[in-house]
Amino acid sequence: MQPDDQHGHGGHGHGVAVNADRRWLTIALVLIVAFMSVEVVVGIIAGSLALISDAGHMLTDAASIVLALIAIRLAARPARGGYTYGLKRAEILSAQANGITLLLLTAWFTYEGISRLIDPPPVQGALVLVTALVGIAVNIVAAWCISKANRSSLNVEGAFQHILNDLFAFIATAVAGLVVWLTGFTRADALAALVVAALMAKAGWGLVRESGRIFLEAAPTDVNPESVGGELVGVPDVVEVHDLHIWQITSGEPALSAHVLVDRGADCHAVRGRLERLLRDGHRIGHTTLQIDHADATGRTTERHCEQSHGKTHRLA
Known part of the structure; x- marks a missing residue:
C-alpha cells in the first residue's frame, strides 16, 4: 500500500486579458495624475486643506495603479528557481504598502484637519467648489476605466476602491466649498478634510487586513x-x-x-x-x-x- 500523491491543476489565471488590464489602468493613471497636479496648485491658491487632502488621496490612487501595473508584469513571469509560485505575491506586497500609506496619510490629514478646526484659515469657497466638481467627473471616468480591468486581483480592486473613496471625498469637498462660498463658514473645509481622512482610513485598513490574511495564509x-x-x-x-x-x-x-x-x-x-x-x-x-x-x-x-x-x-x- 503506497501513498498516492496527486496534484490537481485548475485554472491559474484570472481569465481577463493582461494587456486589456494594463490599457485600462494606464488610462486611469493618466487622468488621475493630470488632475492631481492641477488640484495641488488650486488647493494652495484657495487655501483649502480639503483639496490638498484630496490631492494626497489621488497621489495614493496613482501609486496604487503604478504598483498594480508593476505587479501585473511581475506576476506574469513564469515560476523559476526558488520562486516556485513565481512572483504572484508581488501584488499583495503592493496592496499592503498601499494600505499602510493610506493609514499614514490619514494620521497627517486628521491632525491638520483638527488644527484648522481650532484656527481656521481663509478659504476660497467658489474655487474649491468648481475644482471638486471637476474632480468628481475625473474620478467617475477613472473608476469606470478600472472597473473594466480584472477586479478579482486584490491590487486592482484596491486601486478601484481608492478611486471610489476619492469620488466620495470630492463630493464632501464640493459640499464644503459650497458652504464656505455661501456662508463664509471656513471650518467646513476642515470638516471635509476629516471626512476624506475617515474614508482613507477605511480603505487603508481594508487593504492591510486582506493582504495580511494572505501573508498569514488564512x-x-x-x-x-x-x-x-x-x-x-x-x-x-x-x-x-x-x-x-x-x-x-x-x-x-x-x-x-x-x-x-x-x-x-x-x-x-x-x-x-x-x-x-x-x-x-x-x-x-x-x-x-x-x-x-x-x-x-x-x-x-x-x-x-x-x-x-x-x-x-x-x-x-
Whole structure:
C-alpha cells in the first residue's frame, strides 16, 4: 500500500486579458495624475486643506495603479528557481504598502484637519467648489476605466476602491466649498478634510487586513475549512481527512492540500477525481494537492500515517 500523491491543476489565471488590464489602468493613471497636479496648485491658491487632502488621496490612487501595473508584469513571469509560485505575491506586497500609506496619510490629514478646526484659515469657497466638481467627473471616468480591468486581483480592486473613496471625498469637498462660498463658514473645509481622512482610513485598513490574511495564509473569507473538511469526508469511500490546509497563493487563486484516507478496497484515483471535482465546482479551488492512502483495519488511522496531524481530523460519524 503506497501513498498516492496527486496534484490537481485548475485554472491559474484570472481569465481577463493582461494587456486589456494594463490599457485600462494606464488610462486611469493618466487622468488621475493630470488632475492631481492641477488640484495641488488650486488647493494652495484657495487655501483649502480639503483639496490638498484630496490631492494626497489621488497621489495614493496613482501609486496604487503604478504598483498594480508593476505587479501585473511581475506576476506574469513564469515560476523559476526558488520562486516556485513565481512572483504572484508581488501584488499583495503592493496592496499592503498601499494600505499602510493610506493609514499614514490619514494620521497627517486628521491632525491638520483638527488644527484648522481650532484656527481656521481663509478659504476660497467658489474655487474649491468648481475644482471638486471637476474632480468628481475625473474620478467617475477613472473608476469606470478600472472597473473594466480584472477586479478579482486584490491590487486592482484596491486601486478601484481608492478611486471610489476619492469620488466620495470630492463630493464632501464640493459640499464644503459650497458652504464656505455661501456662508463664509471656513471650518467646513476642515470638516471635509476629516471626512476624506475617515474614508482613507477605511480603505487603508481594508487593504492591510486582506493582504495580511494572505501573508498569514488564512483561508479565503468565503471558504470555511470546517465545512470543506466535512464535505470531503462525506465523499463515498473516504474514511478520514486530516492535515487540511486552505490558503491563497495570491488574490483570486485559492489552494488546498490534505491527507485523505480511503477504504482499503477503494480506487484511490477515482476518489481523488471525485474530491477534485467537489472542490473545483463547489468552492472554486482548482489548485489542489491531495495525498491519498488506504486506511488500516483499526480505528487509529491518523496515528499510523502521521505522527502529528495539523488541525482538526475529519472522520465519518
